Amino acid sequence: MTAYLVRRLLLFIPVVLGAALFVFFVMQVLPGDVAQLILGEEARASSVAVEQLREHLGLNRPLYEQFLSWLWGVLRLDLGNSLWTGRPIMDELIVRIPVSLELVSLGVILSVIIGVPAGIVSAIKRETLFDYAVRSVAYCGQAIPNFWLGIMVIITLVTVFRWLPPISYSSLIENPIENLLMMAAPAFVLGFRQTAVTARMTRSCMLEVLNEDFVRTARAKGLLERAVLLRHALANALLPIITIVFMEFAYLFGALIVLEHVFNLPGMGSFIVEAIYRRDVPTAQAIILFLALVVALTNLAQDLLYGLLDPRIRYS
Amino acid sequence: MLSLRGHLRVLAACSLSLSIVLGACAPSAAPPAANPPAPSRPAAAPTAAPAAPAPSSPAAPSTSGPSPTATPRASAPAAPAAQNAKYGGVVQRYQRVEPANSDITQLPSYIHIWPWVPVFSLLVMRDLNAGGKLTGDLAEQWQASPDGQSYTFRLRNGVKWHDGAPLTAADIKFSFERAADPPIGTVSPRGGLYSDLIQSIKTPDPSTVQFTLKRPSASFLDLVSDEGSLIMPQHVVAARGQMKDNPVGTGPFKFQRWARGTRIDLVKNKDYFLKDRPYLDGVTTLIIADPATQLAALRAGRVDMSPQSSTGITARDIEILKKSTPGIIFQQSETLSYFGPTLNVTKEPFKDIRVRKAFFLVYDQPELIRLVAPGDGAPGGIMSASVDWSLPKNELAAIPGVKRVTPQDIDAAKKLLAEAGYPNGLSLPYQARRGAEWVRSGEVLGEQVRRAGFNLAIKTVDDATLFKSLSDGTFEVAHGVYPVAIADPDYYLVYFRSDSPNNASGYSDKELDGLIDKQARTLNVAERKTIVSDIQRRLLEQFLLRPAYFPINAQAWWGYVKGYASPQVGLGNNNFRDVWLDK
Numbered sequence: 010m011t012a013y014l015v016r017r018l019l020l021f022i023p024v025v026l027g028a029a030l031f032v033f034f035v036m037q038v039l040p041g042d043v044a045q046l047i048l049g050e051e052a053r054a055s056s057v058a059v060e061q062l063r064e065h066l067g068l069n070r071p072l073y074e075q076f077l078s079w080l081w082g083v084l085r086l087d088l089g090n091s092l093w094t095g096r097p098i099m100d101e102l103i104v105r106i107p108v109s110l111e112l113v114s115l116g117v118i119l120s121v122i123i124g125v126p127a128g129i130v131s132a133i134k135r136e137t138l139f140d141y142a143v144r145s146v147a148y149c150g151q152a153i154p155n156f157w158l159g160i161m162v163i164i165t166l167v168t169v170f171r172w173l174p175p176i177s178y179s180s181l182i183e184n185p186i187e188n189l190l191m192m193a194a195p196a197f198v199l200g201f202r203q204t205a206v207t208a209r210m211t212r213s214c215m216l217e218v219l220n221e222d223f224v225r226t227a228r229a230k231g232l233l234e235r236a237v238l239l240r241h242a243l244a245n246a247l248l249p250i251i252t253i254v255f256m257e258f259a260y261l262f263g264a265l266i267v268l269e270h271v272f273n274l275p276g277m278g279s280f281i282v283e284a285i286y287r288r289d290v291p292t293a294q295a296i297i298l299f300l301a302l303v304v305a306l307t308n309l310a311q312d313l314l315y316g317l318l319d320p321r322i323r324y325s
Numbered sequence: 326m327l328s329l330r331g332h333l334r335v336l337a338a339c340s341l342s343l344s345i346v347l348g349a350c351a352p353s354a355a356p357p358a359a360n361p362p363a364p365s366r367p368a369a370a371p372t373a374a375p376a377a378p379a380p381s382s383p384a385a386p387s388t389s390g391p392s393p394t395a396t397p398r399a400s401a402p403a404a405p406a407a408q409n410a411k412y413g414g415v416v417q418r419y420q421r422v423e424p425a426n427s428d429i430t431q432l433p434s435y436i437h438i439w440p441w442v443p444v445f446s447l448l449v450m451r452d453l454n455a456g457g458k459l460t461g462d463l464a465e466q467w468q469a470s471p472d473g474q475s476y477t478f479r480l481r482n483g484v485k486w487h488d489g490a491p492l493t494a495a496d497i498k499f500s501f502e503r504a505a506d507p508p509i510g511t512v513s514p515r516g517g518l519y520s521d522l523i524q525s526i527k528t529p530d531p532s533t534v535q536f537t538l539k540r541p542s543a544s545f546l547d548l549v550s551d552e553g554s555l556i557m558p559q560h561v562v563a564a565r566g567q568m569k570d571n572p573v574g575t576g577p578f579k580f581q582r583w584a585r586g587t588r589i590d591l592v593k594n595k596d597y598f599l600k601d602r603p604y605l606d607g608v609t610t611l612i613i614a615d616p617a618t619q620l621a622a623l624r625a626g627r628v629d630m631s632p633q634s635s636t637g638i639t640a641r642d643i644e645i646l647k648k649s650t651p652g653i654i655f656q657q658s659e660t661l662s663y664f665g666p667t668l669n670v671t672k673e674p675f676k677d678i679r680v681r682k683a684f685f686l687v688y689d690q691p692e693l694i695r696l697v698a699p700g701d702g703a704p705g706g707i708m709s710a711s712v713d714w715s716l717p718k719n720e721l722a723a724i725p726g727v728k729r730v731t732p733q734d735i736d737a738a739k740k741l742l743a744e745a746g747y748p749n750g751l752s753l754p755y756q757a758r759r760g761a762e763w764v765r766s767g768e769v770l771g772e773q774v775r776r777a778g779f780n781l782a783i784k785t786v787d788d789a790t791l792f793k794s795l796s797d798g799t800f801e802v803a804h805g806v807y808p809v810a811i812a813d814p815d816y817y818l819v820y821f822r823s824d825s826p827n828n829a830s831g832y833s834d835k836e837l838d839g840l841i842d843k844q845a846r847t848l849n850v851a852e853r854k855t856i857v858s859d860i861q862r863r864l865l866e867q868f869l870l871r872p873a874y875f876p877i878n879a880q881a882w883w884g885y886v887k888g889y890a891s892p893q894v895g896l897g898n899n900n901f902r903d904v905w906l907d908k
Contacts, residue, residue: 163617167621
């Protein structure tokens, strides 16, 4: 097991590096120059000034040198300075990562708390009104674009309830109530789609498992229905559901971009969009590094959880 | 493991508690005094006629230009504390873009400077509550030499930086020199404006600053009162090398904290050099990116005002807000800046003036405004039509590219294109700037010029890409950007000098350059106007570009915000010194 873990952790390196390398080269290919943007978004400065700034920012060094010196910094946990603000990228990330993490976590938690039970009941009571209701809501949840839903939520809150969530972010530690109030609406919007996905997945997995022989055997043994459903059926249906939940966790960071914009959250989504617009290569690389790490970690966690839940799966 | 029933119980409990919490919160966050009587403000009506922006008009020479006398211009004493002004409260404003840093000299554009204006002071400023009249801020008195080539400012006594150090003339000299000629590692995006004009700065004593200009200039005081000229502390910048964070100034508000991505908090400067100011306890700038969220926050009273030149508030929004929240005041003003289709004269096909003329013969500016920005855009040539320096409106109304298009124009255009060697028309890419109205303008443009045979393939690109192709000259026709901060011909004509890096069209005419220099030195307003009109005619006849429109911006604020006057573009900015809250 340890050997397996070590192997998996070592595999992180090429994955994460590969992502960073890819971003680095794509950003070089994109037309546009951060030095020009710094010198005046709208007033283009003289080419002399642009050249001087490029020298100063180290943008004229050969590409391999730029990438390698960045890499060297990363190994010493120094992500470098943003080309746009001149401040250490780590400082910004420390502020923004918790925001996105909190939002994604809340969305996923909500989806599991609501989606899994809804999916189970929907499977048990299939083809009843409850089942139809759950499925309809689930289709809506997947079809409705989250930014539209987000804007609708805000407009409804303002016009009908005459209330707006806090528009200025405070961290969970600083002011937990303000923080949760601010997160409630976007978590709901995020969770709405997630719940739909989770509920549908749960329903179809449960349906599949409920038709299995061992469920019939369990019932025949005289077990309480509750035990049959949870200890036998759900436990076996859980693997694909977990896969979905973890995959979605990683995917959600991308879905955050527009939601953060609409609900005014200073998170990773808006951060990476700005970094790309401004051709701020070190910042974009740092963010992609983080995202690649998140994906790799969630994959690992998922695999380990499989091993935990299903004794038939053993890693060596 | 919880049973299903257990799960459902937990869920019900959570929902119940959540709704209790939300219910408890709602009333306390209701919008404030929903219906104070709508105050009467002359400029509140959202008519299409914009408020006239330019103080440096020929009719009002006292507000700009050096009026060549030797009598010192004393600053009017700051208006005495309003009779019923209340002290206290924090004004919340918002803006879309977070400043890159707090080092004024190094900031790329004005939107980055706005949150910091209350932290700093200018030598002279515009008194927005008195129609934009020039008044002293750090300068108590100033005068120009008779030849208009040298200015002397006498500074107030007893002004202190927020860290307690005294302000001296050295700080003024430092600020302007740093802007004009930044050291390596410091960028100065507006540096050209200063280095073009300023020859040298002397400080004969700690309270006197003397500027010697390279040439007599009619726009020097405009430059000095521009928020790019906010005075920086020499001792702080010299020690740190820059002032990108924790800014130290002499203004009515001190820097308190900057929560990145979220807000900037400023607090009252208790040692401000005007003893009875400011009234407010603080000014907070929130960063709100989404226009729908901005409006919602304004309506809900979470913010007290929108930023000046809020492109997020359109004429239609004003109509809605007037009905739903009568407590809000609006002021519209026309920007001096514009954008518009720009032709690259250094390459085919637009090297040929016939092709350029054909292009703009079928370009219908009034129609474009009607389709893209009704109520939010104003017409103009290479200057805003409402600036006094512009050609008169009736002359503009006859110029191709500004006037309505007639069938004869379309025929003439086709003929010209055929003469130039394109009898079957031609296809070209058009670079449109990403942004709703900008892309739509591109689409309307494409429709209009198709009538003459131009087939535009619209490519929407982001800012970085667009600016690169504009400066490299790798486009044929593109969305050109013409920001103008000060209502003086110098700032409009800079785009047409052959040596200017901002000359996107690449047009080069030594004679024109000579005329532009000449008008910059001409102090007599009537003479200058003649030269400037001549220049405009020449440029319009070259068909280099035409504005799509001059955006009309609306600023909105709640009626309980008193003493606030919206800065019309080109008239400096509000440092919240005289603002108070009536609640």
